[in-house]
């Protein structure tokens with residue numbers, strides 16, 4: 001039986017191939033704070049998600065949607081400006097569809113970025129955090145359903161999701177460029193409501209250093225397909241209950257934008273070395 005999810009991914013790849021034969025090596029998913037990242041790219045081609053039949057389009061303000069193909073230094077990249085989240089009501093297979101499409105376009109590395117709430121008491125708003133591992137148990141696993149054998153195995157190993165060698169390059173690059181970089185465990189929750197203080201205490205006890213509403217499901221789908229994965233979070237706020245003030249999407253966005261230039265520099269310098 002033909003798998004519908006597989007067919008949808010392959011149709012998107014075909015639609016893109018009608019526009020460009022560009023072969024990226026690194027795929028970059030731009031989270032909040034990296035909205036202007038295209039300025040770092042020698043752009044060769046852009047494709048709006050809306051021009052790709054079946055491609056999921058974000059409903060969140062500030063998440064414009066397009067693929068940007070080009071070069072960071074000498075490295076061919078595809079950047080996702082805008083992504084969809086599970087809380088928007090999309091099927092989890094649609095949330096990871098873009099990562100699968102980028103793999104099928106040739107990308108070997110997936111560089112994930114996001115804005116996240118800091119849970120670790122040593123973190124401050126504005127910090128950058130290298131993702132060393134994740135907690136996926138509060139999000140829906142994107143591999144539930146018939147396995148797509150063409151992409152990967154039924155029970156993929158997740159003992160080293162965030163590639164050790166890429167993490168070492170990122171740490172070295174941060175050090176060399178004097179960009180402070182924390183490290184930690186990222187937990188994905190579904191959202192869209194922010195967490196309660198009790199949930200944040202539970203996540204902290206579970207070992208999480210940061211929490212957000214994206215990234216982990218993409219990392220799982222990418223590992224399933226054999227991609228090397230790395231990720232950096234911009235700690236846009238301290239999580240619920242850690243400060244005596246309510247959380248708002250606007251404040252999170254503003255704080256993430258503030259770290260933009262530093263975040264952009266780190267991503268660019270790292271990608272050049274990948």
Ligand code: HPA
Nearest residue numbers: 115116117211212213239
């Ligand atoms: N919680 C969940 N997701 C987030 C947060 C948060 O505090 N900040 C940015 N994304």
